[in-house]
Amino acid sequence: MNRYSIAILVFWIIFFCDDVKSQQEAQFSHNMFNNMGVNPGYAGLENAISATAIARQQWVGFRDEEDNRINPETYSFTVDAPIEFIRGGLGLGFVQDELGFETSLGINLAYAYHLDLDFGKMGIGAQIGFLDKRFDFSGLNPLNDGDPALGGAGEESRMFIDGALGVFYMLDDELWAGLSVSQLAQTRREIADANHQLRRHLYLTAGYNYTLPINTAFVLSPSTMIKTDMGSVQVDINTLITYNNRFWGGVSYRLQDAAVVFLGLTFEQISIGYSYDITLSPLGRSGRSWGSHEIMVNYSFSLDIERIQETHRNVRFL
Numbered sequence: 001m002n003r004y005s006i007a008i009l010v011f012w013i014i015f016f017c018d019d020v021k022s023q024q025e026a027q028f029s030h031n032m033f034n035n036m037g038v039n040p041g042y043a044g045l046e047n048a049i050s051a052t053a054i055a056r057q058q059w060v061g062f063r064d065e066e067d068n069r070i071n072p073e074t075y076s077f078t079v080d081a082p083i084e085f086i087r088g089g090l091g092l093g094f095v096q097d098e099l100g101f102e103t104s105l106g107i108n109l110a111y112a113y114h115l116d117l118d119f120g121k122m123g124i125g126a127q128i129g130f131l132d133k134r135f136d137f138s139g140l141n142p143l144n145d146g147d148p149a150l151g152g153a154g155e156e157s158r159m160f161i162d163g164a165l166g167v168f169y170m171l172d173d174e175l176w177a178g179l180s181v182s183q184l185a186q187t188r189r190e191i192a193d194a195n196h197q198l199r200r201h202l203y204l205t206a207g208y209n210y211t212l213p214i215n216t217a218f219v220l221s222p223s224t225m226i227k228t229d230m231g232s233v234q235v236d237i238n239t240l241i242t243y244n245n246r247f248w249g250g251v252s253y254r255l256q257d258a259a260v261v262f263l264g265l266t267f268e269q270i271s272i273g274y275s276y277d278i279t280l281s282p283l284g285r286s287g288r289s290w291g292s293h294e295i296m297v298n299y300s301f302s303l304d305i306e307r308i309q310e311t312h313r314n315v316r317f318l
Contacts, residue, residue: 024229025182025201026074026097028054029252029260029275030296031225031236036078036091038203038225039180040110040125041168044082044089050300051079059279059289071289073098080110082303088113089123106131112168120171127164129182131198132157135191158189162198177206199229207238217244248273257281258292271298 028034033052035042058072080091091110096103112125134157166180180203188197207223221240226233240250240262252260258280264273277292 024199025227026056026076026095027058027234028056028074028076029236029254029258029262029277029292029294030054030273031205032207032221032223032238032240033271033273033296033298034076034078035168035176035178035205036080036110037076037093037095038182038227039166039168039178039205040091040108040127040164041112041123041166041178041180043080043091043110043112043123043125044114045112045121045123045168045170046080046300047082048300048302049079049081050298051077052296052298053077054294054296056292056294058277058292059283060291060293072100082114086111088125091125091127101136103134103136104131105134108164110164112166120169120175122170123166123168125166125168125180127166127182129162129164131160131162133160133189133191133196156191158191158196160187160189160198161185162187166203173209175208179204199231201227201229203227218242219245221250264296269300269302271300272296273298 026037028037031038034054036050036052037054054074054076056072056074058074060071075096076094078091078093080089082089089112091108091112093106093108093110095106095108098104106129108127108129110125110127112123115122115124134155136155162183162185164180164182164184166178168176168178168180170176182201182203183198184200186198186200188195190196204226205224207221210220210222212218212220219242221242223238223240225236225238227236228234234257235255236252237255238250238252238260240248242248246266248262248264248266250262252262252275254260254277258277260275260277262273262275264271273296275294275296277294279289279291283289
């Protein structure tokens, strides 16, 4: 029984056994720019046509004993816009998440109804998602020959259909908060004689843009994201600082997992950001991971003509 076989067994237990719950949805360090990716209530609230792409290479250097690269890779693209005649906004999202021998490819369609409040505005949204999960059994090295749970022939795939609900609140460009739940139906499918069930995830996000009174060219933006599948909890605590609405940087801490460093630049309607995760878990301390890299690109075209000439911030590019 080698370490590689044990790792495959643990992987299978975590992701395919009914009685074990684990977080299944993609993880991003640029969570403050990914509101559309986790909350359908956000669609169209910015009064802009906005598109965001994120590419993440997690735990770079993580390999098995046969020197196969098995570190997670995730790619995401979202776009949303307000649609006045439906009194809300629409959103579209794509995500590809590769984890070892498993690949998930999803597409999400979202609608948010907008409410104008005395202080700020709110979006109440719903989403339908289609997720194709593929598993390559040819790469497995089972402990026991003939194990039915690992007896898939080559590559197998299943389609999952599920939904999400969310509420998102914004107070101008100063404050935002959101609450959402994904994979509501917890769809279950069978792959190679083993049941695989999507787990319901709850997201809580909040943040604030604070202009420093001693120098109004600097804006401090603390934020947080709390994510749970009712079995485990992940907490990200972020702080970004923006200079002259163009250059930004900051740090983040993901509890018991990583410390993150951010750098970014906004040029007219395009924002580009980079983050590096320093792995603090045993995976990093053992030298199995060299950290995680992430690139974010956002394009936002304002639909408010009167504000195009103004200096402004929003939760996408601070």
